[in-house]
Amino acid sequence: MTSKHWLLVYKYMPNGNLYDWLHPMEGQAKIMEWTVRFKVAIGLARGLAWLHQDCSSTIRVFHLNISSKCILLDQDFEPKLSNFGEAIIVNPTNTSSVNGDFWDTAFAKEDVYGFGVVLLELITGVDSSRMTDSSNSLLNEWISHLLTSSKIYDAIDKSLVGQGFDDEIFQLLKVACQCVDSIPDRRPTMHQVYKDIRAMRERCRQIDDSEILVQQHEIYPPSSKGKSVEIEMA
Helix, strand or coil, rough: CCCCCCCCCCCCCCCCCCHHHHHCCCCCCCCHHHHHHHHHHHHHHHHHHHHHHHHCCCCCCCCCCCCCHEEEEECCCCCCECCCCEEEEEEECCCHHHHHHHHHHHHHHHHHHHHHHHHHHHHHHHCCHCCCCCCCCCHHHHHHHHHHHHHHHHHHHCCCCCCCCCCHHHHHHHHHHHCCCCHHCCCCHHHHHHHHHHHHHCCCCCCCHCCCCCEECEEEECCCCCCCCCCCCC
C-alpha cells in the first residue's frame, strides 16, 4: 500500500529573495545596485497590474501579503512573486454591484500599499518591520517626517547616493509615498503605478521592448505580448 504526498514544486531561484539582498547578514558582501532595484520595482509593478486586471477576462487576483520576503529573484534578478497563501481570487461578474466593487477596490488598495512599502525598502534600505506596526501609524509618521525634512537625502540608502540616479530615486520615492497614503482612496491603481514607473524608465532611455506592455491603457497578458510575468503560487 502506497501513500500519496502532495508537493509544491518551484523553479530554482538562485538569487534567493529580495529581503536577503536588502538586509544581508553580518559578514555577507551583498550589494544591490540601483539599476537592479529599479528592475525589481518595475517587474513587480507589471506583475501586480497584470494580476489585478488582465490575468483573465473573468477573475482578478489580489495577493494581500506583499513583502520583500516573498519576492524571489532568478539568475537575472527578474522578480517572481511567491507566497499566495492569503491571496483572494475575485470574479467581478459573480459579486453584487455594491459590495463587490467595495471589496474589489479594498483588496487592490491593500496590494498597492504593500507594493509601496517594498518600494520604500528598495529606496531606503530600511527593514519594513521598522517602518510599520499593526495600525501603520509608524509608517505614516515616518513618511510625514521624510517629506517635511530638509535632510531627505539622509533617508536614501547610502550605497545609492551620488551614483547618477538621484532624480530617478526621488521620482520613485514620490510614487512610493502615493502608494502608502493613509487614505486608501487616494492611492493609485497598480495599472497607474506601472505606467508611471515605466514612464520614468522611458525618460531615462533605459527601457527595453520586453517591458512595453501598456498599449492604449491596457496591459496585455504575457501570452499575447511582451515578456511573460511568472507568478510562483503557494
